[in-house]
Amino acid sequence: QxxxxxxxxxxxxxxxxxxxxxxxxxxxxxxxxxxxxxxxxxxxxxxxxxxxxxxxxxxxxxxxxxxxxxxxxxxxxxxxxHMIEICMWNPDATGIIQRSDRIPDTIVGxxxxxxxxxxxxxxxxxxxxxxxxxxxxxxxxxxxxxxxxxxxxxxxxxxxxxxxxxxxxxxxxxxxxxxxxxxxxxxxxxxxxxxxxxxxxxxxxxxxxxxxxxxxxxxxxxxxxxxxxxxxxxxxxxEATDFIWGVMDIIPFTDFPDIRMRCAIHSANDGSLMVIPRENRLVRLYIQLKEVTPDASGRADRSKITPELIFGAAQKILRPYKIDYEYCDWWTAYQIGxxxxxxxxxxxxxxxxxxxxxxxxxxxxxxxxxxxxxxxxxxxxxxxxxxxxxxxxxxxxxxxxxxxxxxxxxxxxxxKFSRLFSGRPAKDVMDAEGVSMAEFKDAFLKGNLFASGLSVDYGPSSLVVKSGDPGELGDRSVRSRNLEGVCRITVEEFEVKQSLAKGLPVGMRFNSFKVLNQACARPWHFQERLKADGRFRIVLFAGDILDPAQKQRVKVFCDKLNSSNGFMRRATPEGAKIDSVIEVLTIHSAKRTETELLRDFPDILHPFDPHTGWDYNKVFVDEESYHEGFGDAYKNYGVDKEKGCVVAVRPDQYVGWVGELEDFEQLQEYFEGIFLV
Ligand code: FAD
Missing domain, CATH: 3.50.50.60 (FAD/NAD(P)-binding domain)
Structure with a gap:
C-alpha cells in the first residue's frame, strides 16, 4: 500500500x-x-x-x-x-525586388x-x-x-x-x-x-x-x-526539410514601404522573408537562413544561430531597402518539418x-x-x-x-506552401528549378480559404448526417474499431436534404448573417446566439409564419418537439429547464410588424419560466434593421422563404442535420443516436 x-x-x-x-x-x-x-x-x-x-x-x-x-x-x-492586405514582392528582370501584387488577406465576406x-x-x-x-x-x-x-x-x-x-x-x-x-x-x-x-x-x-x-x-x-x-x-x-528559418519580433527602422503590410518577399538569390506587422509597433520577420544547413543526421545546430545571423539574412533579402532595429522582443529559429x-x-x-x-x-x-x-x-x-x-x-x-x-x-x-515559399523564384518559364510566382500567388489565394479555418468539413458520423466517407480512424494497428452509429444516408437522399439549406453545408460551421430579434428589433449576427455552452440547437426556419398552412406545419412540428415521449423532453434531465440541453431558435420570414411573438409562435419556441417569464431571445426575423443593414439570411442560407426547414446544430456550431418540418422522426433518430435518452 x-x-x-x-x-x-x-x-x-x-x-x-x-x-x-x-x-x-x-x-x-x-x-x-x-x-x-x-x-x-x-x-x-x-x-x-x-x-x-x-x-x-x-x-x-x-x-x-x-x-x-x-x-x-x-x-x-x-x-x-488587423491583417487587411498581403503584398507580394518579387525580383524584376534585373534581380531587384519590387511589389508585384496585392491581395486581400482574408477572403471578402x-x-x-x-x-x-x-x-x-x-x-x-x-x-x-x-x-x-x-x-x-x-x-x-x-x-x-x-x-x-x-x-x-x-x-x-x-x-x-x-x-x-x-x-x-x-x-x-x-x-x-x-x-x-x-x-x-x-x-x-x-x-x-x-x-x-x-x-x-x-x-x-x-x-x-x-x-x-x-x-x-x-x-x-x-x-x-x-x-x-x-x-x-x-x-x-x-519528415523534416532542409529549410531553416529564423523568427524575430522587432520594432524596425526602415525605408521599405510595406513594413506595415503582411508581405511575402522572394529575393533573387538571398532567400525569402515574410513580414507580419504586429501590435505595439512590433513587426515579426520570418527569415529563411541560407547560411545554416542541416548536418548528416538531418538536424541543424541551433546553437550556431544568433539574432545577428538572422537579421543579417533579412537585411540581404530586403536590399536595396535598409532595415535596422533597437528593440527586439523575441526571437527563435526552427527547421521546417x-x-x-x-x-x-x-x-x-x-x-x-x-x-x-x-x-x-x-x-x-x-x-x-x-x-x-x-x-x-x-x-x-x-x-x-x-x-x-x-x-x-x-x-x-x-x-x-x-x-x-x-x-x-x-x-x-x-x-506545399512551405516549399513554394522557401524556393528560389523562377527566372523564366523554362526554369524548372525555380518557383513560379504565378503558382505562388495562386497557392496564397487558395491557401487563404484553408488558412481561415472555415473550409473544415466533417465527414458522416453519429454527429453529422450526410453521405460520403466517414473519415479515417488512423492506424488500424492502433485502433481496431469502426465508427459506431454513423448515420449514413444515400447520396440522392442527402442532395434533397441539403438543397433545403444550400448555404448551410452539413458538416461545416453555421455561417453567420444578421437577423432581428422579433420582440425588440435588435439586430444580431445569428452566430452570436450559438454560444459554446454545451447545448445542441435546433434552428427552425419557420418560413412565412403568417400563412395559415405554414403556421399549421410549424404547430405540428412544435407539438411533436413538446410531446412527453419526444427526444427533447427525454434528453432533458428531470426537473431541468426544457432548453437546458437542446435549445430551439427560430428565424421566420414574415413581416415583423404584423407578427406577434406570443400569438403566432408556439410556447416551446419562447418557453415560459415561472421565475423569469417568457424567453424573448429565441425568435428572430429576417428583415432589414434600422441601423445595421440587411442580413438577407434566408437568401444567404439558401432556405425557401415560404416553407423554411429545420437544422440541427452541434455545441461547436457545426451543422449536423438538415430536413423538412415533416422529417421529425429522422431528427428524433439523430438525437437518439447522441443522447442517452
Ligand atoms: P504548446 O503551446 O506547446 O503548449 C504545451 C504546454 O504543455 C506548455 O505550456 C508546456 O509547458 C506544457 N507541457 C509540456 N510538457 C509537459 C509535461 N510533461 N507536463 C506538463 N506540462 C507540460 N506558431 C505560429 O503559428 N507561429 C510562430 O511563429 C510560432 N513560433 C513558435 C516558436 C516556438 C519556440 C514554439 C515552441 C512554437 C511556436 N509556434 C508558432 C507554435 C505554436 O506556439 C503552437 O502551435 C501552439 O502553441 C500549440 O499549442 P499547444 O497547446 O498544442 O502546445
Whole structure:
C-alpha cells in the first residue's frame, strides 16, 4: 500500500498552452448543463508561469468565432493588429525586388471576423481570465507539476504527478547578447499592463499525488509526455526539410514601404522573408537562413544561430531597402518539418491527444495555435457531456475521425506552401528549378480559404448526417474499431436534404448573417446566439409564419418537439429547464410588424419560466434593421422563404442535420443516436 495521496477527478488536462486552455475554458462553460454532480476538471503544467512573448501570433477567422462563442473575441479584436492586405514582392528582370501584387488577406465576406495577429501570451491571458470567470475559480491552472506515470484501468486512468521546485519549473533562457539583450522570450513581459505572472510553485517541490481521472487530455506540446506514455505507436511520423528559418519580433527602422503590410518577399538569390506587422509597433520577420544547413543526421545546430545571423539574412533579402532595429522582443529559429501522430486517441477513449502533441508543421501559415485550439474545442464538449451522463460515449470516436483529417489536410497544405515559399523564384518559364510566382500567388489565394479555418468539413458520423466517407480512424494497428452509429444516408437522399439549406453545408460551421430579434428589433449576427455552452440547437426556419398552412406545419412540428415521449423532453434531465440541453431558435420570414411573438409562435419556441417569464431571445426575423443593414439570411442560407426547414446544430456550431418540418422522426433518430435518452 503506497502512502501517496490519491484524488478522483472527471477530467485531467496535461499542458496549459493554447490547446489545454481551450479545453479548460470549454469545460468551464458547461456549468449550465444539468448534472447530478458538478464536473470536476484539473489542468496541470510543468512550467511555473504562462508565456509572455513570441511563439504563435496569427488568429484566423474561425478561432475568433470560437472566442466569441466563449465571450472574449472582443478583447483579442481590440488589442490585435488587423491583417487587411498581403503584398507580394518579387525580383524584376534585373534581380531587384519590387511589389508585384496585392491581395486581400482574408477572403471578402467569409466571416464577420478577419485574420488578426496578437502574441500567444495575450491569448493565454484571455483564456485564464475566462476560465476563472466561468468556472467561478473551480478550474485553475496548477503550475510546476509534472506527470511521471500513466496507467489506463477499466474505470479510470491513474496518473502520478510530482510537484517541481521553482528552478525545475523555469526553463533555461538563452540571451541574445545583441543590442536589446533580450532573452529567448519565454518569460518577458509584453508591454501590457493587465498581464502578470501567476507562479504558484513552492520552492520545496517533490511531493507526489495520484490523480484517478475518468478522462485524460494530453495537450503538452510537440514533445508530449502523454503521447510517449501511450506508446511508440503514437509517435509522430513525417519528415523534416532542409529549410531553416529564423523568427524575430522587432520594432524596425526602415525605408521599405510595406513594413506595415503582411508581405511575402522572394529575393533573387538571398532567400525569402515574410513580414507580419504586429501590435505595439512590433513587426515579426520570418527569415529563411541560407547560411545554416542541416548536418548528416538531418538536424541543424541551433546553437550556431544568433539574432545577428538572422537579421543579417533579412537585411540581404530586403536590399536595396535598409532595415535596422533597437528593440527586439523575441526571437527563435526552427527547421521546417511536417509530422503527425497515427492516432489522436487511445482505443479505450479515455486518453486523448490534442494540438502540437499530435501535429507539427511550419508556423508561417499561422495555423499551429489555431488548429491546436480547434482540436480541443472539438473534443471538450463531447467529453464533458459524456462525463455528465448526457451523451452516448460513441460520439468520442468522432474526435479522431474529424480532427485527424483536418491535421492531415494541414500537413499537406503546409508541405506545399512551405516549399513554394522557401524556393528560389523562377527566372523564366523554362526554369524548372525555380518557383513560379504565378503558382505562388495562386497557392496564397487558395491557401487563404484553408488558412481561415472555415473550409473544415466533417465527414458522416453519429454527429453529422450526410453521405460520403466517414473519415479515417488512423492506424488500424492502433485502433481496431469502426465508427459506431454513423448515420449514413444515400447520396440522392442527402442532395434533397441539403438543397433545403444550400448555404448551410452539413458538416461545416453555421455561417453567420444578421437577423432581428422579433420582440425588440435588435439586430444580431445569428452566430452570436450559438454560444459554446454545451447545448445542441435546433434552428427552425419557420418560413412565412403568417400563412395559415405554414403556421399549421410549424404547430405540428412544435407539438411533436413538446410531446412527453419526444427526444427533447427525454434528453432533458428531470426537473431541468426544457432548453437546458437542446435549445430551439427560430428565424421566420414574415413581416415583423404584423407578427406577434406570443400569438403566432408556439410556447416551446419562447418557453415560459415561472421565475423569469417568457424567453424573448429565441425568435428572430429576417428583415432589414434600422441601423445595421440587411442580413438577407434566408437568401444567404439558401432556405425557401415560404416553407423554411429545420437544422440541427452541434455545441461547436457545426451543422449536423438538415430536413423538412415533416422529417421529425429522422431528427428524433439523430438525437437518439447522441443522447442517452
Ligand atoms: P504548446 O503551446 O506547446 O503548449 C504545451 C504546454 O504543455 C506548455 O505550456 C508546456 O509547458 C506544457 N507541457 C509540456 N510538457 C509537459 C509535461 N510533461 N507536463 C506538463 N506540462 C507540460 N506558431 C505560429 O503559428 N507561429 C510562430 O511563429 C510560432 N513560433 C513558435 C516558436 C516556438 C519556440 C514554439 C515552441 C512554437 C511556436 N509556434 C508558432 C507554435 C505554436 O506556439 C503552437 O502551435 C501552439 O502553441 C500549440 O499549442 P499547444 O497547446 O498544442 O502546445
Amino acid at each position: 503506497s502512502d501517496i495521496p490519491e484524488t478522483n477527478v472527471d477530467v485531467l488536462i496535461i499542458g496549459a498552452g493554447p490547446a489545454g486552455l481551450m479545453a479548460a475554458a470549454s469545460f468551464a462553460h458547461l456549468t449550465a448543463i444539468p448534472s447530478a454532480s458538478p464536473l470536476s476538471v484539473r489542468i496541470i503544467d510543468k512550467r511555473s508561469t504562462k508565456i509572455f512573448s513570441g511563439q504563435a501570433d496569427g488568429l484566423q477567422c474561425r478561432s475568433l468565432e470560437i472566442f466569441d462563442s466563449l465571450g472574449f473575441a472582443d478583447r483579442a479584436w481590440k488589442e490585435a493588429n 467569409l466571416s464577420r471576423f478577419q485574420q488578426i495577429v496578437l502574441q500567444q501570451g495575450r491569448i493565454e491571458r484571455f483564456f485564464l481570465d475566462n476560465i476563472q470567470k466561468y468556472s467561478g475559480g473551480a478550474i485553475k491552472v496548477e503550475r510546476a507539476i509534472l506527470p511521471t506515470s500513466l496507467q489506463i484501468g477499466e474505470e479510470r486512468v491513474k496518473v502520478t504527478v510530482r510537484k517541481l521546485t521553482e528552478e525545475e519549473a523555469t526553463p533555461p533562457q538563452a540571451t541574445t547578447g545583441s543590442k536589446s539583450d533580450v532573452t529567448d522570450g519565454l518569460f518577458r513581459s509584453n508591454l501590457v499592463g493587465d498581464d502578470y505572472e501567476d507562479k504558484i510553485t513552492d520552492a520545496k517541490g517533490g511531493e507526489e499525488e495520484v490523480i484517478n481521472a475518468k478522462f485524460v487530455i494530453g495537450c503538452d506540446g510537440a514533445r508530449s509526455w502523454t503521447r510517449r506514455a501511450l506508446g511508440p505507436e503514437f509517435e509522430l511520423q513525417g 511536417q509530422r503527425i501522430s497515427p492516432s489522436f486517441s487511445h482505443p479505450s477513449n479515455k486518453v486523448f491527444l490534442a494540438g502540437d502533441a499530435v501535429h507539427t508543421h511550419s508556423p508561417k501559415a499561422g495555423q499551429g495555435m489555431n488548429v491546436s485550439m480547434q482540436d480541443s474545442f472539438n473534443l471538450a464538449w463531447k467529453v464533458g457531456l459524456i462525463a455528465k451522463g448526457i451523451c452516448h460515449p460513441r460520439i468520442l470516436d468522432t474526435y479522431q475521425s474529424e480532427r485527424r483529417r483536418v491535421a492531415q489536410d494541414l500537413i499537406e497544405f503546409d508541405h
